[in-house]
Amino acid sequence: MYAQMRGLVTPSDDTCVWRYMSIDKFLYLLAESKLFLCRADNLMDAWEGAVLQSHIRTMLPAHWDLSVRGEIGEIIQGYSRQMRKCTYLNCWHINNIESAAMWDACSKKSDSIALRTNVGRLKRSITTSETLMIGEVRYADYESDESLGTLETIRPFFAKRKCFEHERELRLIIQNCPIGDDSIGWDDTQDYMALDVNLLVLIEAVFVSPYAEKWLVSPLEKILNRMLDSAVPVHRSQLFNFDRQ
8 A cells, every 4th residue: 555655755657767686586576476675674785774863863852951862862773773674675766767877786787687667657566455655765964964853763764875876766665563563573574575566567668788698688578478468578778889870
């Protein structure tokens, strides 16, 4: 169930987005018709969902005793670290065109594809009873930006440091926390989530890596169209081709 949140920027439905992935992950998507969401604490960036003391200070009354504010800050930080264990993300790149940087950063060069769609198709393709948030990542200076302070548990996961600004990221996020469920501990949460997805709605086109061999396009297109029983265009990226006269 797609939900909106105040202050979260969700692009218009016609906004073009890309998902760069290895071919084995693409074949999993085709075989299972499921979109993979990674748990936040399994991602490479240790700053995922981070809340700093400087952020917390902006949320607490200035007249409170410093020691009290510090203790509350430690509690909030500890809770935010726990939230990493029950927050699940699926990430897309916002761009009207292919990105050379994303081919290099997000996939295994010759063994990779990029799936192109738009925000509207992405929303319509997903079927889930979970509360799902979709929004742009905000890139900020964590040391100086006091506006990052928030008590909303999901909002810190829509922010990243400025050094990642080239990613131009759109995120799908679900929080599935064991609050009020004594049978599940914070360390017992699942490593990932997989959402049912309608591939015919989701996939607009597929691009094979510019580093891949040309022969890969045809068999990949046959596999895709046989599994979906529909013609979906598969292109080999022309990103590095020079065909000007």
